[in-house]
Amino acid sequence: MVVAGPIDPWPETAAVVTVPWPRNERGALAGLKTTSYGENVRALAHARAHGASEAVFANLRGHLCEGTGTNIFYVVDGELRTPTLASGCLAGITRRLILDWYGAREVDEPIEVLTERASEAFLTSTTRDVQAIHRWNNRELGAPGPITTEVRKVWYEREPELLGA
Numbered sequence: 001m002v003v004a005g006p007i008d009p010w011p012e013t014a015a016v017v018t019v020p021w022p023r024n025e026r027g028a029l030a031g032l033k034t035t036s037y038g039e040n041v042r043a044l045a046h047a048r049a050h051g052a053s054e055a056v057f058a059n060l061r062g063h064l065c066e067g068t069g070t071n072i073f074y075v076v077d078g079e080l081r082t083p084t085l086a087s088g089c090l091a092g093i094t095r096r097l098i099l100d101w102y103g104a105r106e107v108d109e110p111i112e113v114l115t116e117r118a119s120e121a122f123l124t125s126t127t128r129d130v131q132a133i134h135r136w137n138n139r140e141l142g143a144p145g146p147i148t149t150e151v152r153k154v155w156y157e158r159e160p161e162l163l164g165a
């Protein structure tokens with residue numbers, strides 16, 4: 001099945017919420033891109049009901065995992081971090097390119113790092129590119145923060161390479 005159509009550009013920043021259901025990092029489909037999106041649809045409905053445009057999952061260990069259609073990067077003490085693939089997150093292409101082009105530490109830690117310690121955070125995906133997060137649950141984050149701004153700059157400088165420009 002192929003669906004094609006124009007997509008509206010995403011706003012520069014997004015609000016996200018943590019959902020009450022876990023990603024199963026030990027499940028048969030963990031990390032795979034499949035059309036089995038029922039859990040994501042339910043989670044996204046939860047996010048929209050809470051005024052957010054993306055829902056984020058922790059995994060069974062309570063570690064940060066990913067959004068319904070996005071990977072997550074965040075900053076603690078000036079260090080850019082993102083969950084490892086062992087967290088159960090999809091190995092997103094945008095995630096990989098940001099690791100290659102900018103760099104970040106891959107680390108798994110409790111999702112509360114986002115509501116207690118992170119100074120900035122952003123979503124990555126093929127449609128959102130690098131989208132700063134301005135609110136995580138009830139916590140406001142400066143968005144875009146300085147590192148997010150740098151990553152966005154690198155992204156838009158290098159993105160044309162992907163289009164053969």
Ligand SMILES: Cc1ncc(COP(=O)(O)O)c(C=O)c1O
Pocket residue numbers: 033066067068069070071089090091092093094095124125126127
């Ligand atoms: C569950 C999930 N995580 C992350 C991503 C981001 O991947 P990409 O950067 O390849 O678009 C997607 C994209 O659809 C996804 O479905």
